[in-house]
Amino acid sequence: MPRRSNVKTQPSQSEPTILDVARKARVSKSLVSMVIRGDDGVSPKNREAVLNAIEELNYRPNAIARSLVERRTRILGVMISDLRNPFFGDVVSGIQIRAEELGYRVLFNTGDCVPKLEEAAIESLLELRVDGLILAAPRVDDPIIERAGRVLPVVVLNRDTSATHSDSVTNDNIAGAGLAVEHLAGLGHTRIAHIDGGGGAGASVRREGYLRAMRRLGLGDHILTVEGAFTENGGYRGACELLKSAPLPTAIFAANDISAIGALRALEEAGLRTPADVSVVGYDNTSLAALHQISLTSVQQFGTDNGRLGVECLVERIEGKRSTPRHEVHAPTLVVRSSTGPPPNEPKTLS
Amino acid sequence: MPRRSNVKTQPSQSEPTILDVARKARVSKSLVSMVIRGDDGVSPKNREAVLNAIEELNYRPNAIARSLVERRTRILGVMISDLRNPFFGDVVSGIQIRAEELGYRVLFNTGDCVPKLEEAAIESLLELRVDGLILAAPRVDDPIIERAGRVLPVVVLNRDTSATHSDSVTNDNIAGAGLAVEHLAGLGHTRIAHIDGGGGAGASVRREGYLRAMRRLGLGDHILTVEGAFTENGGYRGACELLKSAPLPTAIFAANDISAIGALRALEEAGLRTPADVSVVGYDNTSLAALHQISLTSVQQFGTDNGRLGVECLVERIEGKRSTPRHEVHAPTLVVRSSTGPPPNEPKTLS
């Protein structure tokens, strides 16, 4: 954000303050404050007078002033790496709902997956003195998280971090990748390839999970990974890369749902059928995967729960109920749909 | 939001203030303030001393305190009706980018399409004294918008409103619906049905656009509308309703993309092929419509541009460059994909 612009803005005609209310109700400032805060120990008569004055003046408490003196904002800052990925729609929804229940506002932000912008977004939240920070699959380096964690409660969602001082809510990506590979192997596949998530949060762990599962199942010789990204194009490019190998893999485990969808497109363009020729598994089980036309087998990640839990972790810390790190790791599950099936009888090779 | 909880929170160990910096740099408070604000007229020596002190103390300006005295926050409040609809992902992205360019922070909020919750979300933003408010397809009543507009600059996105005092950025829903109907009629369809968006923002206008276009094209006798919603289920239910009619419509214009996708599912479940038996058109041209597996003909709405423009309108008002209402209406376009084609030769009726 530009540090400062030189425009002069006219302060909107000043809104009524607590003092205006007090005068109108013919009571003291503090009495008004007490009414607003729901403090008991105000005579019903005065309370009513104040309430009326508030109504008439259309008075609205100034959260900024309150925050300054209370030295807290009741705002949870949330930096979301990718607002366009429907998975984060679930996460946001979970955050929003739980925060509201616990009496906090939520302030969202994004850096569009660009580390430098994400850093600026976080900084912006810190300057606002949010009470706590949720980082959803951030792409910033660990030291940034670490540093934030020394100033305020921080919880990292859906990404591993070495940062101490912060909590985290993740799913077991190793296990999730294992589920995907086992499912495919169980169907009879051996040439199972992986399109990874590039530099995305959790990408390397899912990749590692794939590698381990392949070795564990005795498929070490068939390991084949290509670079992708957590985007449709990433999956598309990754699949195109895979299509150059011979014989072709009979199954692809993509790093997330959108990239799996990109892979599906590449396969179709190459004249391959899914799942008859190539099976595909995604990750996140977003609403996209559930769409009938796509019907993608996917590893379920419970985004809403992640968001909800993240808020709970944060609020525990904010309200001083816990000061030791908490790291929730959830077990993913597999949702089987029609993008996976047994491998073809004869190995395919693109002409 | 619960008005107040009674937990006592320990103020995090207090962060350094401008005064700490001043002491460390052996200068006055105001000098530090000048440096931070980039005010010129500070000797290079002092400036350096201050910068060093800031660095060493890890000082971060307190935006809350600044806002209180400046009587503005440099925050744009954004209430998004539906964070899960990918269309709003585009809108949010446009808002975020443009706001950042213009030196504003963005604070997102949602009320999950529930009018009462949306109202609370807006109120929350107002208490925070955001400098301006963007309402993306809000479902609150006009008076709420009107009232907000009297206190601060407000711009309404993707919805008509009778509220004065506020700006708006919409697309021409009448024309958009017209494009959809004309496209279908051009393909030879006459029995073109409409699944509306229920109470969603813009739903009634699109419905009206459908009605007008049908009459204009001499298809008044074939008008057929059912109630839907801006959700997949809404479209699904609407289509199920349509499937009860005989003869079946040969084309469906759904109120938005997600509902069109729901309609596609209903058709498929009924054993009907798209577009051979029934053509389908959506609205918004979201990333979903572009997915190869879905390939939905859709009316393009340019969400990113809407967001960008909304921010520009707002900032113009905030910075006092304009005080007359501005209402941008964009012309939609039609993106033809493979969900539409000529009608079947023989009218279909479900057995």
Next chain:
DNA sequence: GTGAAAGCGCTAACAG
């Protein structure tokens, strides 16, 4: 150039 003083709107003591 620089520093002292006032005050943004509110809460939180504390004395009446």
Next chain:
DNA sequence: CTGTTAGCGCTTTCAC
């Protein structure tokens, strides 16, 4: 129960 008094951290006059 009520009113007075201090600030919260910062910007902004206005003297020096």
